[in-house]
Amino acid sequence: MDYAALLQAGLHAVSLWPLLSLLAGVTLGLVVGSIPGLNDTITLAVLVPITFAMPSDVAFPLLVGVYCAACFGGAFPAILLKIPGTASSVLTALDGHAMVRQGNAGRALGIATYSSTFAGVLSALVLLFFAPLLAQYALKFGPAEYFSLSVLGLSTVIGMGAGNVMKSALSCLLGLLVAMIGMSPESGFPRFTFGSFWLFEGLPLTPILIGLFGLSVVFEMLVRKPDASESNLPGRETIRFTDMLLPAPLVRRLLPTWLSAATLGNLVGILPGAGMLVAIYMSYERVRRRFGDRCGKGLPEGIAAPEAANNSVVSSSMVPLLSLGIPGNSTSALFLGALLIQGLRPGPGLFNDSPDVAYLIVACFVIANLMMFPVGLLLARIVPNLIRAIPQPLLTAVIAGLCFTGAFAIGNSVFGIMVALAFGLIGFGFNRMQVPLSPFILALVLAPVIERAFFQSMSLSGGTVSYFFTQPLSAAMLLFTAGFLLWPLGKRYVLRHREPA
């Protein structure tokens, strides 16, 4: 490691223009992240071609800022309105919004800000020091490992439904079913498309999310009487800065959760494709295992785990890009474009050939995450008061308008709005019957990964299923899955036999 270059890049990053463009990026990222339907990918797609005209020390801080902050921005509507701004804040909504209902909006936003910042900075440091090592480990993941990891991820849904396993399983199965719509990854055969090309690639994920989480809340607001005590809005009290600053005992209490979530984020999050959601769900599952029924009722750890995990994934998704030249997701694919535009090629040679820019990017990740802290707290102070200032009928209309705009913008078509409306009704029904939505989302995202990895493994092994067990890493993950699934049964058995004594 070239410490001189690193120091130089670090000092460069805190000079005027890089710092200003980083601030602009973080603010922009928070805004787009908090609007359902807008996300980091679409924002970067618009920004990247423009960066050609910028010097690299303005271009990269801007892009890094947007990328880091968009993920955190999703937590704001998730916590305040129970509408996740991005897929990565689906679980944040559970405990976050419960806490708001208890009148602790400031505390909830504070925990999200602390968790995001802590894990984000930690992972940026991991990116700085261990990127090549982690990249080599990511390469070891072949089809069998992807299959087993995704199955392991899916097994975490068992506990999502506040203890109601049947409802979680139902939600998960429905998600798997919806995921079957579209072309088979193996044979190219169109499934459940009814001859319509709109369904050929499956239902688009973003409009589904907008419907399930955004429009379902709108419907809920429509049927509820305006004076009902059960409101989705934050309470009447004004949020003060002191509410958001966490007392030292709470920080100490959350520290283990942050560390374990950030570790999961760094290990699982660097895997392209399934990594992000699996890391988030697995870290939440750890919390649920520890606190049982207290989850989903405003537990601080329930906000800390997913928020720490998702922000650590943001930095770690850059690992394969910077050290191997393989973009881990569609957003880092845009980073690849931005690097190329500046005449740089990511890969093993990047840190040697152009250490100034390479270290600048990593330094920006550290600083962007630090910057999220004051900017986040500032927004946390302003946004809830703004939301409160709007009369509820108007707020309902604004949310509906944003949902429709987002659903349309993603594919520039009315089809997105139809999908969002349909899933809005489904989400409304789920909420009424108290069926959890998060297993549905996880199944929807993981089903294609599982299916593809299964067929890939079959093709490589000549059709022998034992292939999943002869690969050590894959076998270990399947064993864990079995443990996860059998754990509740085992616990119940032990408890029942202990009682009579």
Added chain:
Amino acid sequence: MSVLKACRFLALVTLASSGVAQAAEYPQKNLDYIVPFAAGGAVDFTGRLIADNAPEAFDGHKFVVKNMPGGGAVVGQTYVSSAPEDGYTLLAMTSSIINNSLTKSVSYDLESFTPLALYNLDPEVIVTGADSEINDLQHFLDAASEGDVSIATPGNSTSHHIAALSLAQEEQLNFRYVHNASAAAQLQQLMGGHVRAGFMSLGEAVGPSEDGSIRILAVMDSSRSDLAPDVPTYQEVTGDDMQWGTFRGIAAPAGLPSEVEAELEARLEQLLTSSEFAERMNAAGYKVDYRDGDAFSRYLDTTAEKMQQVLPLLDTQS
């Protein structure tokens, strides 16, 4: 989220969609540039480079890039095929338009479009991981004829899958296909040694091969490429002519008024052959290979013919 930001966003949306009144002279307003894929891919990326350079060649009018993904590009292609024939809607046209019109029940075919310009050709290459024991094309062909080669593709029925099928048929090879959802996943499997070989575009392979993480065995083109001068063509090694590749071009709906078509072609030529555009494309690793509308049309017809011979393979061998 705040009302202020919401309003600002809505204002932006309205601004972007408000058009200017029609008039006799072309161009009078901004053009829609339809990318039938999600944001982030090569077509989207090069399309946005074009859009960024467009105002100079179009009297200050902009190209508004709109992503219309879905149906394997069918959604965006259908939209443009039925758009008004006024020259204000353009399509980022790729090889998928040929597969789609041949294999899926769509409402358009090649005749539904006016090809205006081709700006990029990317030949197909055969690659292996850098540590692979397969170190040249002959070795690859020998191993594949014994049915012992797993091939990573970026997806079922992509042009790279079809290239592999076509080669397999021609040379009586037997591949084990490992279909991925993206070129990135394909690259990861090659570098991790999970598969023995892969088919991809030269443009995607040059970078990793310079890093020493993959090896390019052969390029399926009539001559070697400047981007990888050490890589032999398929014909050099085997004596058989084997050409395959993907293309990126621009088209409008069929039935444009002839003066609009001429105007569009001339202005696109000015844009795509400008040194500034070439410089930006090169910086990003793409070579500009300009052809005018007629040449593009001929190229499309030959490619369609080739595809038609190979497509029956998709149903039986996938």
